[in-house]
Amino acid sequence: MIETLRAAWSLLDEAESVLLTSHVNPDGDAVGSLLALGHALEGRGKAVTMALQDPVPASCLFLPGADRIRRSPLQGAFGLTVMLDCEGPYRTGDLEGLVLSSPRLLVIDHHPSEKRWGAVEIRETTAAATGEILVDLLKAGDCPITQGVADCLLTAIMLDTGGFRHSNTSPHVLRTAALLLEKGARLPVIYRELFENRSLTTARLMGVALSRIQRAGDESIVYTYLTRDDFERTGAGENETDGINNQLIGIRGTEASALFREADIPKRLIPGAIALAQAIHVFMMPL
Numbered sequence: 001m002i003e004t005l006r007a008a009w010s011l012l013d014e015a016e017s018v019l020l021t022s023h024v025n026p027d028g029d030a031v032g033s034l035l036a037l038g039h040a041l042e043g044r045g046k047a048v049t050m051a052l053q054d055p056v057p058a059s060c061l062f063l064p065g066a067d068r069i070r071r072s073p074l075q076g077a078f079g080l081t082v083m084l085d086c087e088g089p090y091r092t093g094d095l096e097g098l099v100l101s102s103p104r105l106l107v108i109d110h111h112p113s114e115k116r117w118g119a120v121e122i123r124e125t126t127a128a129a130t131g132e133i134l135v136d137l138l139k140a141g142d143c144p145i146t147q148g149v150a151d152c153l154l155t156a157i158m159l160d161t162g163g164f165r166h167s168n169t170s171p172h173v174l175r176t177a178a179l180l181l182e183k184g185a186r187l188p189v190i191y192r193e194l195f196e197n198r199s200l201t202t203a204r205l206m207g208v209a210l211s212r213i214q215r216a217g218d219e220s221i222v223y224t225y226l227t228r229d230d231f232e233r234t235g236a237g238e239n240e241t242d243g244i245n246n247q248l249i250g251i252r253g254t255e256a257s258a259l260f261r262e263a264d265i266p267k268r269l270i271p272g273a274i275a276l277a278q279a280i281h282v283f284m285m286p287l
């Protein structure tokens with residue numbers, strides 16, 4: 001591991017201009033990792049460009065430098081590209097061409113991949129988050145971990161461990177998080193931004209879904225549904241269903257949960273209730 005970290009630093013130190021990118025639909029690990037490494041490299045005098053295909057999620061806008069992350073399409077020549085939190089270049093969406101044509105590629109990730117993509121790859125599949133690997137990288141490069149960088153890295157780790165709830169919360173994760181707290185990371189702020197940051201429309205949509213909960217099978221299955229009309233009435237967008245399944249699976253005795261959504265089939269093609277039943281699921285039939 002230490003040799004790989006050193007090899008990564010020789011790539012990084014040789015480069016003058018560096019492009020940092022991560023996956024489509026970025027999450028806290030993607031954004032936090034991008035920003036942490038971006039700040040660290042700027043501290044070493046590099047010209048850093050950070051780019052993503054999709055917008056930074058609202059939950060990560062509080063991180064320092066989030067407003068500097070650019071959206072593709074992107075022009076320019078970069079001596080080195082760093083691909084973070086992606087098992088392959090296709091995950092960067094429309095930045096894939098730029099990643100593949102980069103003269104040098106460094107990969108830092110914790111997902112398994114069948115193929116090597118980078119001149120150097122720090123691929124630690126036992127790590128809970130790319131941000132966890134980056135702490136080791138920054139330490140190996142004697143980079144100062146400022147309070148802002150610590151916030152970015154703790155955000156990355158907390159997102160991928162579900163706030164230290166998932167089974168990937170290893171002793172190393174907690175030791176790493178402890179170090180970040182020592183560097184000034186604001187755990188309560190990060191927790192609230194990541195996990196208690198619902199919009200009013202999301203909360204209303206969740207209320208509708210929760211009001212219709214049903215049990216099935218031997219009672220260990222819990223499900224609910226949302227219609228197109230629910231989205232219209234609450235003003236919620238298509239991507240505002242996050243968190244509903246967590247509420248369902250959290251009900252005592254539940255082993256499996258499902259959220260059914262009315263598919264976007266125009267009602268004029270398949271009228272009314274039939275459209276609903278077909279588009280959602282057979283579980284819808286008794287309702």
Ligand SMILES: [Mn+2]
Pocket residue numbers: 029030085110128129130160
């Ligand atoms: Mn990740």
